[in-house]
Amino acid sequence: MLFNSLDFAYFLPIVLLLFWLLRNTLKTQNLLLLVASYVFYGWWDWRFLSLIAISSLLDYSIGLKLHHSQNNRKYWLALSLLVNLGMLGFFKYADFFAQSFADAFTLFGQSIDVTRLNIILPVGISFYTFQTLSYTLDIYKRKLEPTNSLISFLAFVSFFPQLVAGPIERASHLLPQFFKPKKLEYKMVISGLQQMLWGFFKKMVIADNCAIIVDQIFSQAGDHNGATLLIGAVFFAFQIYGDFSGYSDIAIGTAKLFGFNLSQNFAFPYFSRDIAEFWRKWHISLSSWFKDYLYIPIGGSRGTKAKTIRNIFIIFLVSGFWHGANWTFLFWGLAHALLFVPLFVLNRNRTFSQNNHNLSLINIWRMLSTFTLVCLAWIIFRAQDIEQAFAIYSKIFDFSTWAKPALQEFNLKIIAGMLLFLLVVEWNNKSEVNPLKNSYKMPAILRWLFYSFILFCISMFSPTQELPFIYFQF
Amino acid sequence: MKYLRILSILIFIVISYASYVVVWGLHFPEDSPNIVYKRIGGSSAFRLNELQKRKDIDVLITGSSHAYRGIDSRYLEQKGIKTFNMGSSSQTPIQTKWLLKRHLDKLNPKLVILEVDPSIFRSDAIESSLDMVSNYPKVVSTLPLAWGHLKTFNTYIFSLYHAIFKSNEALKINWRDTYHIGGYVERKLSYYQVEEFQEERWDFNYDLFSELEETIDILKSKDINYVLVQAPLSPAFYFSHSNNQEFDDKINKLGTYYNYNDLMKWDNKTHFYDKQHLNTIGARRLTAAILQLKELP
Incomplete structure (x- = not known):
C-alpha cells in the first residue's frame, strides 16, 4: 500500500x-x-x-x-x-x-552462460x-x-x-x-499531522513533479546538452530528497498519531556546508546503523589514519551497495568516500554540525558548493550504468556543448515556485526536528491558512497518477 | 470545547482550501493542472441540459463520443422513434450507470443501446467524470463522480463555484461541430488521413466490465430491453489490435451484441474523420444499420 x-x-x-x-x-x-x-x-x-x-x-x-x-x-x-x-x-x-x-569471465576472453x-x-x-x-x-x-x-x-x-x-x-x-x-495527546496528533502534511507535499509536489523532468532527461541522456543534464541532476537531487525525506516525514507523522516516536531521518541535508555535515543529515538512521554495526566493529577511527581511511571507504562502499545491486551505487559510495576523506585527513570532518547558520556569503558559498558536489554524485546514482554516468559527466564538463536547456514541455514556473517554497519553509525550520514546527509562531488564522495552502498545493500541483517511492526498490 | 475547536479548524481549512482552488483556477487557468473545467467547445453541456427536459422516449443511447457522433438520432426520430443520445466524452460504464440511476425512470425508454468500445474499456474513467462534473446542470449531485481523484475533486469545487455564482461563459460548441436536438453531434464533413499502426493489445481496465454488468442489472431490474453495440473504429486502427476477440467474448456474455466493425465493411478514408470517429457519411451508414435492429420498438 x-x-x-x-x-x-x-x-x-x-x-x-x-x-x-x-x-x-x-x-x-x-x-x-x-x-x-x-x-x-x-x-x-x-x-x-x-x-x-x-x-x-x-x-x-x-x-x-x-x-x-x-x-x-x-x-x-x-x-x-x-x-x-x-x-x-x-x-x-x-x-x-x-x-x-x-562479465568477469568475458574480460579473459571466456564467455559463460548465466x-x-x-x-x-x-x-x-x-x-x-x-x-x-x-x-x-x-x-x-x-x-x-x-x-x-x-x-x-x-x-x-x-x-x-x-x-x-x-x-x-x-x-x-x-x-x-x-x-x-x-x-491520545492533542499536541502529538497535531505535530504528526503537520509532519505528514509536509511529507505529502515533498513527495507529491516536489518529488513527483521533478520525476517527470528527470525521467525524460535521463532516459534520453544522449540527446541532451550539458546544461540540460546538469539541470536534470539538480532536479534529481530534489526528487530523491522529496521522495525519501517525504516518506520519512509521513512515516514519523503517522507513527505519532499512534503515540509512537520514530527517529529523525533527515535534518535538512541540502543546507550542509560540507560533505561530512551532509552525511550527518542524510538518511541518518542508515548512517548510524552502519556506524554502530560496521564502522566501529571494524575499528572505526581508533587505529591509525590509514586504517581509519580504509574503514571510511568500507562504510561508504557498503552503504552505496546497500542501495541496490548495480555498480552505479558502488561508485556513488566511492565518490562520497573520495569527497569525505580529504575532510578527514585535514581534520575538518566535524567542523559543522548545528543547523544554526545564517545566510552569510561564506555560508551560501559553502552550501552551494556542497550541493553541487552532491548533485554531481547523484548522477552516478541515477544513471542506468557507469557508461551512461561518464557520458553525462563528459557532456556536463564540455562547456562548448552547452545550450539553452530544452524543457519546454514542463511548467517550470510552478516547479521552481514550489522548490522555492520548500527551501524557504525548511530554512525557517532547519534547527527543528519537525519541519513545520515554527509555524506555531504564526497567528492561528495565518497558521491554518498556511496549512490549507500546503494542502492546496498538494492537490493542485501533484501529478495525478500514484508514483511509488524511490526507496521501495532498495 | 476541544472538539468544537477541532471542528472549527476543519471548517476553516475546508473553506480556505476551496477558496484557494477557486481563486487560483480563475486567475491562473493555464497553471492549474488539476482543474479541468471544460464547458466551451464540447457538446456535453447542451446534451445534459436537454437530458433534464426529456421524458418518455423509445430509444436511449448511451456511451462515448462514438455513440453521439456515430448514431444520428434525427434519422430515428424521422421514423417515429423518439430517441435521445445520452453519450458523453469517453463515457465509461461508471458514468452511464450514474446517469441511468438519475434519469432512467423519467426517460422510461423501451430500448437502451449501450455503446461499448474497447478503447473506452482501457480508460481510467477520469476524462468522462471531468466532463460530467463540468457540465452536469446539478453540479452538487456529481460528488460521487468527483470523489477519489484530485483532478475531478478540484474541478468539482470550481464547477460548484460557477454554479453558485452563475459565472459561466455563454456556451459555445467547437466551430466544426453542430449539436442537434436529440444529442447527435455532427462534424463538418472531413476525411481521415490514414496512419500506420503497430500491432498492439488493448490494455483493459477490468473493473469497467463489472460496472457494465451492474449497469445492465439496473436495466434488467426495470425490465428494460437493451442491446450492446460497438460502433466502428477505423479498420486501420481497430484491426491493429490483437485482442479484439477477448473484448467481444466478454461483451457477448452480457447480452445481444452487435459489433459493427465485423458486421459491415468500412473504409478508412470514406467513413471516418479520424482513427476513432465516423464522419457524417459513416454516421448515416451506421444509423441506417441501427434502424434495422429487430429490437427497436
Missing part, C-alpha cells in the same frame, strides 16, 4: 480509530498494529509476508537464546546474520553477482532486515534485554509506518514503546 494512495486514505483512519478504541488494552493494540502492518505490507504481495515472518520469528527466538546461553552465543548470532543477510543477498544481489561473474533468476525484490527487505538485525546484535553485545512478547516483537519489526522505507529503528528505541501505555 502506498502512502499516496486512496487505499491508505481509508486504511489509516480505520486502524487509528480501532487503535484508540482499544486504548486500555496494550496487548490488543499491539496485535492490531501487527495485523494492520501485515495487511499494509501484504497489499503489494502477500507471499512476501512469509519473509518478514520468518525473519522476525527467527530473531525473536535467537534473541532469547542469546540472552540465556553462555557458550554458543557466537553461533546463534552467526545464524541470525546468515539467515537475514542470506535472504537479503538472495533477493537483492543474486542476479547481480551471477551477471558480474559472467541463467538469471529474475528474482522479484520484496519491498522494504533492506529496511526490516536491518531493523531486526539490530535487535540480535544489541542483545549479543548485552546492550538490550530480549522481549518475551512475541506479538510486540512482530509488531516492532513490521510496524507499518516505517516498514518499507524506514527510518530504520533500533530495537532499543522503538521496541520499548510497544510496552508503554498510549495516551
Whole structure:
C-alpha cells in the first residue's frame, strides 16, 4: 500500500480509530498494529509476508537464546546474520553477482552462460532486515534485554509506518514503546499531522513533479546538452530528497498519531556546508546503523589514519551497495568516500554540525558548493550504468556543448515556485526536528491558512497518477 | 470545547482550501493542472441540459463520443422513434450507470443501446467524470463522480463555484461541430488521413466490465430491453489490435451484441474523420444499420 494512495486514505483512519478504541488494552493494540502492518505490507504481495515472518520469528527466538546461553552465543548470532543477510543477498544481489561473474569471465576472453533468476525484490527487505538485525546484535553485545512478547516483537519489526522505507529503528528505541501505555495527546496528533502534511507535499509536489523532468532527461541522456543534464541532476537531487525525506516525514507523522516516536531521518541535508555535515543529515538512521554495526566493529577511527581511511571507504562502499545491486551505487559510495576523506585527513570532518547558520556569503558559498558536489554524485546514482554516468559527466564538463536547456514541455514556473517554497519553509525550520514546527509562531488564522495552502498545493500541483517511492526498490 | 475547536479548524481549512482552488483556477487557468473545467467547445453541456427536459422516449443511447457522433438520432426520430443520445466524452460504464440511476425512470425508454468500445474499456474513467462534473446542470449531485481523484475533486469545487455564482461563459460548441436536438453531434464533413499502426493489445481496465454488468442489472431490474453495440473504429486502427476477440467474448456474455466493425465493411478514408470517429457519411451508414435492429420498438 502506498502512502499516496486512496487505499491508505481509508486504511489509516480505520486502524487509528480501532487503535484508540482499544486504548486500555496494550496487548490488543499491539496485535492490531501487527495485523494492520501485515495487511499494509501484504497489499503489494502477500507471499512476501512469509519473509518478514520468518525473519522476525527467527530473531525473536535467537534473541532469547542469546540472552540465556553462555557458550554458543557466537553461533546463534552467526545464524541470525546468515539467515537475514542470506535472504537479503538472495533477493537483492543474486542476479547481480551471477551477471558480474559472467562479465568477469568475458574480460579473459571466456564467455559463460548465466541463467538469471529474475528474482522479484520484496519491498522494504533492506529496511526490516536491518531493523531486526539490530535487535540480535544489541542483545549479543548485552546492550538490550530480549522481549518475551512475541506479538510486540512482530509488531516492532513490521510496524507499518516505517516498514518499507524506514527510518530504520533500533530495537532499543522503538521496541520499548510497544510496552508503554498510549495516551491520545492533542499536541502529538497535531505535530504528526503537520509532519505528514509536509511529507505529502515533498513527495507529491516536489518529488513527483521533478520525476517527470528527470525521467525524460535521463532516459534520453544522449540527446541532451550539458546544461540540460546538469539541470536534470539538480532536479534529481530534489526528487530523491522529496521522495525519501517525504516518506520519512509521513512515516514519523503517522507513527505519532499512534503515540509512537520514530527517529529523525533527515535534518535538512541540502543546507550542509560540507560533505561530512551532509552525511550527518542524510538518511541518518542508515548512517548510524552502519556506524554502530560496521564502522566501529571494524575499528572505526581508533587505529591509525590509514586504517581509519580504509574503514571510511568500507562504510561508504557498503552503504552505496546497500542501495541496490548495480555498480552505479558502488561508485556513488566511492565518490562520497573520495569527497569525505580529504575532510578527514585535514581534520575538518566535524567542523559543522548545528543547523544554526545564517545566510552569510561564506555560508551560501559553502552550501552551494556542497550541493553541487552532491548533485554531481547523484548522477552516478541515477544513471542506468557507469557508461551512461561518464557520458553525462563528459557532456556536463564540455562547456562548448552547452545550450539553452530544452524543457519546454514542463511548467517550470510552478516547479521552481514550489522548490522555492520548500527551501524557504525548511530554512525557517532547519534547527527543528519537525519541519513545520515554527509555524506555531504564526497567528492561528495565518497558521491554518498556511496549512490549507500546503494542502492546496498538494492537490493542485501533484501529478495525478500514484508514483511509488524511490526507496521501495532498495 | 476541544472538539468544537477541532471542528472549527476543519471548517476553516475546508473553506480556505476551496477558496484557494477557486481563486487560483480563475486567475491562473493555464497553471492549474488539476482543474479541468471544460464547458466551451464540447457538446456535453447542451446534451445534459436537454437530458433534464426529456421524458418518455423509445430509444436511449448511451456511451462515448462514438455513440453521439456515430448514431444520428434525427434519422430515428424521422421514423417515429423518439430517441435521445445520452453519450458523453469517453463515457465509461461508471458514468452511464450514474446517469441511468438519475434519469432512467423519467426517460422510461423501451430500448437502451449501450455503446461499448474497447478503447473506452482501457480508460481510467477520469476524462468522462471531468466532463460530467463540468457540465452536469446539478453540479452538487456529481460528488460521487468527483470523489477519489484530485483532478475531478478540484474541478468539482470550481464547477460548484460557477454554479453558485452563475459565472459561466455563454456556451459555445467547437466551430466544426453542430449539436442537434436529440444529442447527435455532427462534424463538418472531413476525411481521415490514414496512419500506420503497430500491432498492439488493448490494455483493459477490468473493473469497467463489472460496472457494465451492474449497469445492465439496473436495466434488467426495470425490465428494460437493451442491446450492446460497438460502433466502428477505423479498420486501420481497430484491426491493429490483437485482442479484439477477448473484448467481444466478454461483451457477448452480457447480452445481444452487435459489433459493427465485423458486421459491415468500412473504409478508412470514406467513413471516418479520424482513427476513432465516423464522419457524417459513416454516421448515416451506421444509423441506417441501427434502424434495422429487430429490437427497436
